[in-house]
Amino acid sequence: MEATLLDPRMFRIVAAAMALAAFVGLNALVLVYLERKIAGHVQRRPGPFEVGPHGLLQPLADALKLIGKQLFRPAGADALLFWMAPVVSFIPVLPLFLPIPFDPDLVAMHVEPGLLLILAFTGINVLALCMAGWGSNNKWSLLGASRAVAQSVAYEIPLLMALLAVTFMHGSLNLSEIVEAQGAWPWQWNAFIQPVAFIVYFTCAVAETNRAPFDLPEAESELTAGFHTEYSGMGFGLFFLAEYANMIVVCAVATALFLGGWQGPFFSGWWWFLAKTYALLMVIIWFRWTYPRVRFDQLLNINWKWLLPLSMVNLMVTALVMKLF
Amino acid sequence: MQAIRRKLKDITNLWSMVKGLKVTGGQFLKPQVTVHYPRQEVANLASFRGPLQLVAKPKDPAKPKCIACLMCVSVCPSGCLTVLKAKPPKPTPEEEAAARAALEAGEKPAKKPAPKEPSRFIYDYSLCSLCGLCAENCPVGSLSYSENIYLTATDAKAFKLDLLADLRARAGAAPPAGEE
Amino acid sequence: MDSVFHQEPFRGDYYTRRFEPGPDDSTLILNMGPQHPSTHGVLRVVVELEGEYILRAEPVLGYLHRMHEKMGETRSYLQYMPNMGRVDYLHPLAWNHAYVCAVEKLGNIEVPRRAEFIRVITSELNRISSHLLWWGAYLLDLGAFTPIMYAFEERERIQDLLQEPTGSRLTYSFFRPGGVAADLSPEFLQGVREFIPYMRSRLPMYKDLVTDNIILRYRCEEVGELPLDMARRYGASGPVLRASGMAYDVRRAEPYSVYPELEFATPVSQRTDAMGRYKVRLAEIEESLKILEQAVEMIPEGEILVKGAPKPRWKAPAGEVYQAVEGARGKIGVHILSAGSAQPYRIKLRAPGFSNLSLFAELAKGTLLSDAVSILGSLDLVIPEIDR
Ligand code: SF4
Ligand code: SF4
Numbered sequence: 001m002e003a004t005l006l007d008p009r010m011f012r013i014v015a016a017a018m019a020l021a022a023f024v025g026l027n028a029l030v031l032v033y034l035e036r037k038i039a040g041h042v043q044r045r046p047g048p049f050e051v052g053p054h055g056l057l058q059p060l061a062d063a064l065k066l067i068g069k070q071l072f073r074p075a076g077a078d079a080l081l082f083w084m085a086p087v088v089s090f091i092p093v094l095p096l097f098l099p100i101p102f103d104p105d106l107v108a109m110h111v112e113p114g115l116l117l118i119l120a121f122t123g124i125n126v127l128a129l130c131m132a133g134w135g136s137n138n139k140w141s142l143l144g145a146s147r148a149v150a151q152s153v154a155y156e157i158p159l160l161m162a163l164l165a166v167t168f169m170h171g172s173l174n175l176s177e178i179v180e181a182q183g184a185w186p187w188q189w190n191a192f193i194q195p196v197a198f199i200v201y202f203t204c205a206v207a208e209t210n211r212a213p214f215d216l217p218e219a220e221s222e223l224t225a226g227f228h229t230e231y232s233g234m235g236f237g238l239f240f241l242a243e244y245a246n247m248i249v250v251c252a253v254a255t256a257l258f259l260g261g262w263q264g265p266f267f268s269g270w271w272w273f274l275a276k277t278y279a280l281l282m283v284i285i286w287f288r289w290t291y292p293r294v295r296f297d298q299l300l301n302i303n304w305k306w307l308l309p310l311s312m313v314n315l316m317v318t319a320l321v322m323k324l325f
Numbered sequence: 326m327q328a329i330r331r332k333l334k335d336i337t338n339l340w341s342m343v344k345g346l347k348v349t350g351g352q353f354l355k356p357q358v359t360v361h362y363p364r365q366e367v368a369n370l371a372s373f374r375g376p377l378q379l380v381a382k383p384k385d386p387a388k389p390k391c392i393a394c395l396m397c398v399s400v401c402p403s404g405c406l407t408v409l410k411a412k413p414p415k416p417t418p419e420e421e422a423a424a425r426a427a428l429e430a431g432e433k434p435a436k437k438p439a440p441k442e443p444s445r446f447i448y449d450y451s452l453c454s455l456c457g458l459c460a461e462n463c464p465v466g467s468l469s470y471s472e473n474i475y476l477t478a479t480d481a482k483a484f485k486l487d488l489l490a491d492l493r494a495r496a497g498a499a500p501p502a503g504e505e
Numbered sequence: 506m507d508s509v510f511h512q513e514p515f516r517g518d519y520y521t522r523r524f525e526p527g528p529d530d531s532t533l534i535l536n537m538g539p540q541h542p543s544t545h546g547v548l549r550v551v552v553e554l555e556g557e558y559i560l561r562a563e564p565v566l567g568y569l570h571r572m573h574e575k576m577g578e579t580r581s582y583l584q585y586m587p588n589m590g591r592v593d594y595l596h597p598l599a600w601n602h603a604y605v606c607a608v609e610k611l612g613n614i615e616v617p618r619r620a621e622f623i624r625v626i627t628s629e630l631n632r633i634s635s636h637l638l639w640w641g642a643y644l645l646d647l648g649a650f651t652p653i654m655y656a657f658e659e660r661e662r663i664q665d666l667l668q669e670p671t672g673s674r675l676t677y678s679f680f681r682p683g684g685v686a687a688d689l690s691p692e693f694l695q696g697v698r699e700f701i702p703y704m705r706s707r708l709p710m711y712k713d714l715v716t717d718n719i720i721l722r723y724r725c726e727e728v729g730e731l732p733l734d735m736a737r738r739y740g741a742s743g744p745v746l747r748a749s750g751m752a753y754d755v756r757r758a759e760p761y762s763v764y765p766e767l768e769f770a771t772p773v774s775q776r777t778d779a780m781g782r783y784k785v786r787l788a789e790i791e792e793s794l795k796i797l798e799q800a801v802e803m804i805p806e807g808e809i810l811v812k813g814a815p816k817p818r819w820k821a822p823a824g825e826v827y828q829a830v831e832g833a834r835g836k837i838g839v840h841i842l843s844a845g846s847a848q849p850y851r852i853k854l855r856a857p858g859f860s861n862l863s864l865f866a867e868l869a870k871g872t873l874l875s876d877a878v879s880i881l882g883s884l885d886l887v888i889p890e891i892d893r
Contacts, residue, residue, distance in 0.1 A: 005729045039650070039651075042651055043650075043651050043654035043655070044654065044655075044658070045654065055830070139533060139535050141558065143554075143874070147557075150719075178858075212648060213648065213720055215648070220872055222543065222875050222878050223874075224541060224542060288650075289650055290649070290651065290714070291646040291649060291653050291718065291720055292644060292648045292649040292715075292718065292720050292724060293647060293648025293724075293875075294723070294724070295651075295718050295723070295724060295873060295875045295876065296557060296873060296875060297873065298723055305764075
């Protein structure tokens, strides 16, 4: 069948993409506000307070500031790589949201292997960091990028294995189906049936999104700002947006896969999905304002010596149990 | 064996991560300690040193206690103070005539002593380190620190303060004739 | 790329051009600082990296040089006081103390007992605030943002206390040859009495949040191991030396003021690593609290400035004196050479940070970049003190 612009499916995708872009932007604003407020209260200060009531408009002001700033490229930087990096970092974020089921019906695109799509597109982010690090012609950026590559590659493996364990159980890569297979009550969620997979997944997710305590690519006390040292204005803003959007995606996937998605003990619906996602996001933020940063070799040690064996054993046990029963 | 014990210890030590979360979580729920500046002020401004000011004579609030001894000028490590001694007052015509007469008679004219007070007292706040030496060493206690800690300006010249004018302004007195 | 500033004679500066690359060209020469977040001000370290391993590190100093020693030659003894608050802005009262003690030695000036106690109380409070700031900043280097805010809560209380007699919050110029500038009020002493249990009640929280944390322990333990002989070779002092296992504290080794009358221990650690230095400093906070506890009870009534205290135009007798005191970072030394005039002929300041920093080059060799940050932080460097 020929797909035209007037094809209803095409229309759906375009509308969804637009809605998603708005959703990502809005969520990033909310998250920035949350992050700063939580940081403030953890440190017993008010956080943003002056712009709007309780600083509610602060993220908007920040965004305006970022948009208004001069875009600056250092001498000797590779213009193509330098400008492409933030775009490459941000663009794949939108398709990431397509298969996420907020609700039985509220899915941008019913993709059978939805999980595969997400995993494929998250991998692109590291390419962007790599480009930014190389293109900036800055040694700090380069170090940050090399860290980012090693980290992402390493942590993708246990992440995959943890997800595999869940998909084994349900025999599906479709997020909606996995959600439906779980019950409404917490003990029916995969997090309780597969606790090891959940912990491994969550740790890897924090590492994959470069959040503290695994925020090595941008460790500001070591690498000034890591891969985005040389970026100003919206160049930095896009990296920033992508980071927050990625955080939302990993938390949304965790919600769908491990926490029963939109199902809740009562009034099932998208609000449950959002509540769970935000609870996870807050935990990640809470981590950031509590822990020191791990060292690079330790980061890899955690991965190769702990998470990988753990997720492998978990996968095998799952396979065995699936086979036996 | 050693390695296994170490691994086990690492696992038990993971509990410390939870303890850390408990601490930050507990602090999250406690009230803030921030003083919201423009709406609130800290309570101990009085002991904080603002720019110097002259202390007025107990009888005349527009006149400083200062006797223009220049001690503060010489002790200041940063050279922020400039004090000019007051000139003797202009002799009146009668006095001038008397002095001329005395000179003609071969006597020394009776000179009027200069009043012991400053005619200018300039203080460059931008140089001051607020060390306290001038105020401590003033023999008559004519210098003190103000509480005006919000003094700001965009021009360094604005910090050249005329302390006599400042004192008069505080006393609500008019500038003396001849100035302005 | 081809701008003139990228060509040979303009590339880099004296230090980067003198810093010879290693034998093979697979290494990366990196300028850390002078505007790097973890160099605490304007220290600059030129490092040669192989991957993330440091092959060589060379601190470059002088970005905050203010000629404090030279300034001493043109100022009278009293006029030099404010300089002492600015050499090390984190523990200025120790510098105050070293300088006034030296001048007193030179002029044979007696100090009233009350003044001695005031000096001890204020400078111990200041030591706690300095260690607190170090604690927060060190954790900031290790990537934990929150502790510094908690440390500042306590630090703020100390500053509020010290503001009352001294009038400043950071660069105190409070001691005078022959005494101190202002008396302590009963409210101040009461404030100190209340502060002591408050500070003690916060320490367990520090332990839970940070000291026990497994990530932090892996960042500090066995990082930057400093054997005692090496520490002595470089003339390290203060917590850095004590963490290498030597119980050397100027307050005990060369007693001054009323410290001999006070009961306190010298915390030592045999660990020799960054964790050892961390623990020694935290233990020192507790010891300082102990000193404060005793001093606020023992403080006698009386004069705060001796009758014949040096006047602004005071002429010191000719001679040469040296006085050491224990600062938060180690042994602070003030050496005055007087030719009998109103100004010193020469003043030499011994900053503990300088010797402690010189360790860094050897200590950082072969470590990871992140470890170097941790080591640098654990040495507790205050750059203005090093550059003077
Ligand atoms: S303020 Fe005090 S020290 Fe200065 S000139 Fe006047 S009397 Fe002398
Ligand atoms: S406070 Fe110190 S620096 Fe300021 S004017 Fe007085 S003596 Fe000079």
